[in-house]
Amino acid sequence: MALKENKGGRLYEQVAGHITRMIEARTYRPGERIPSVREMSAQKRVSVTTVLQAYGLLESQGLIEARPQSGYYVRSRFSSAVPVPDTSSLQGDPTKVSIHELTLMVMKDLFNPNLIPLGAATPNSHLLPADKLNRILAALARKKSLESIKYDIPPGYKPLRIQIAQKSLKANAVINPDEIITTAGCIEAIDLCLRAVCKSGDTVAIESPTYFGILQSMESMGLKALEIPTHPSEGIHIDTLMFAVEQTPVKACLVISNYNNPLGSCIPDEKKKHLVSLLAGLDIPLIEVDISGELHFSDTRPSVCKAYDKKGLVLLCSSFSKTLCPGYRVGWVAAGRYQPKIEWLKFTSSLATATLPQMALAEYLQSGGYESHMRKVRRVYACNISNMYEAVIRHFPEGTRVSRPAGGFVLWIQMPEAIDSLILYKLALQAGITLSPGYLFSATRRYKNYIRLNASRWTDEIQQGVIRLGKIAHTLVNAL
Numbered sequence: 001m002a003l004k005e006n007k008g009g010r011l012y013e014q015v016a017g018h019i020t021r022m023i024e025a026r027t028y029r030p031g032e033r034i035p036s037v038r039e040m041s042a043q044k045r046v047s048v049t050t051v052l053q054a055y056g057l058l059e060s061q062g063l064i065e066a067r068p069q070s071g072y073y074v075r076s077r078f079s080s081a082v083p084v085p086d087t088s089s090l091q092g093d094p095t096k097v098s099i100h101e102l103t104l105m106v107m108k109d110l111f112n113p114n115l116i117p118l119g120a121a122t123p124n125s126h127l128l129p130a131d132k133l134n135r136i137l138a139a140l141a142r143k144k145s146l147e148s149i150k151y152d153i154p155p156g157y158k159p160l161r162i163q164i165a166q167k168s169l170k171a172n173a174v175i176n177p178d179e180i181i182t183t184a185g186c187i188e189a190i191d192l193c194l195r196a197v198c199k200s201g202d203t204v205a206i207e208s209p210t211y212f213g214i215l216q217s218m219e220s221m222g223l224k225a226l227e228i229p230t231h232p233s234e235g236i237h238i239d240t241l242m243f244a245v246e247q248t249p250v251k252a253c254l255v256i257s258n259y260n261n262p263l264g265s266c267i268p269d270e271k272k273k274h275l276v277s278l279l280a281g282l283d284i285p286l287i288e289v290d291i292s293g294e295l296h297f298s299d300t301r302p303s304v305c306k307a308y309d310k311k312g313l314v315l316l317c318s319s320f321s322k323t324l325c326p327g328y329r330v331g332w333v334a335a336g337r338y339q340p341k342i343e344w345l346k347f348t349s350s351l352a353t354a355t356l357p358q359m360a361l362a363e364y365l366q367s368g369g370y371e372s373h374m375r376k377v378r379r380v381y382a383c384n385i386s387n388m389y390e391a392v393i394r395h396f397p398e399g400t401r402v403s404r405p406a407g408g409f410v411l412w413i414q415m416p417e418a419i420d421s422l423i424l425y426k427l428a429l430q431a432g433i434t435l436s437p438g439y440l441f442s443a444t445r446r447y448k449n450y451i452r453l454n455a456s457r458w459t460d461e462i463q464q465g466v467i468r469l470g471k472i473a474h475t476l477v478n479a480l
Contacts, residue, residue: 432465
């Protein structure tokens with residue numbers, strides 16, 4: 001049906017109003033593509049110029065966003081009426097890490113296939129290129145049978161390191177392939193870095209909250225954690241960090257620079273540069289984890305701290321676990337001045353990273369399908385985050401605060417003080433639901449009333465799980 005200019009506004013405003021109503025009715029959901037300019041032009045029988053004006057208006061209102069060579073998409077929206085979680089306060093003294101008992105108890109449940117999986121921060125397996133990777137793996141096993149079963153001692157499979165170096169350019173990091181060491185996942189990379197720069201009893205400054213796998217590595221080494229307040233959007237408080245390291249001898253600083261797990265924070269690029277400069281002035285190494293940097297919802301990938309490293313003090317760790325194949329267990333580290341030591345540590349601890357998965361990943365990355373795969377994954381995760389965010393604010397108790405991540409696939413949720421996340425966790429298990437209680441993400445056992453939820457999937461089952469979890473939370477609040 002053709003639109004005609006009338007009292008309802010100019011033609012482009014009518015087109016914009018039509019799209020707005022469709023978004024409000026959830027016909028087009030966050031992260032989903034709306035009709036192309038030409039499609040809308042034909043549909044409404046208006047000029048291409050009119051549609052471009054309409055889409056420009058919707059962009060200025062923050063309802064849609066243009067993605068190069070892809071089209072226009074509904075933007076993920078967060079409610080300004082719902083506050084983000086509080087920023088933690090600085091704990092004055094370093095704390096000995098001791099979370100292994102709680103972690104082991106929770107981890108056994110997180111991967112139980114009979115439970116609704118809101119707990120483990122695992123990618124959506126339905127989005128991963130499993131068939132293509134497995135075909136490549138099988139073909140390589142046949143064609144290069146002898147090469148694929150040999151040890152590939154550090155630094156690791158060179159074709160893969162070349163691909164990693166090329167991909168790092170998008171994060172503004174210029175890394176020589178010979179500087180990269182492949183590892184058995186990101187957690188081994190982190191563990192090797194900690195061993196390279198610390199010894200038992202040393203103190204490491206970390207974000208708070210932070211991923212419990214990092215805390216486990218620190219506990220296994222007998223390290224102490226100095227928890228630094230971390231902003232829900234902009235990451236670690238640099239001024240507080242500098243104050244803390246002036247008061248306490250610190251051997252290293254460790255941050256998840258892009259889309260912190262569990263908080264979802266992303267250190268702005270200028271602050272990354274400032275952080276690297278300040279730590280370099282004190283000769284303190286920075287262990288940087290960038291496992292989710294590729295999962296950005298905007299058009300531009302955030303940079304890494306490594307991009308601003310001039311002294312070789314930044315040890316950059318990552319893996320393919322969140323983007324391609326968690327089960328292949330292939331990660332890597334670009335360790336700067338610590339590379340020789342980390343190569344030796346890798347050799348003496350696990351000898352080598354599995355050869356065949358490295359070969360398969362290298363060939364997959366060379367094939368050119370990675371970028372189109374990642375564009376799809378980002379769209380789905382942006383949509384899923386938005387859907388889970390809306391479900392949480394609709395069904396959880398009044399006073400609940402929710403993070404607003406611009407990438408990744410986890411939500412950090414602060415609930416009313418009356419709720420103990422460990423009690424909620426146990427009640428949720430009885431209802432067939434897993435979650436990650438906040439206690440896991442701190443060496444000081446803070447975050448009593450916080451939980452982390454995994455939004456990599458959004459199905460009717462997941463939605464019902466969130467609704468059910470909200471009802472359980474309401475019962476805990478009403479019990480007081």
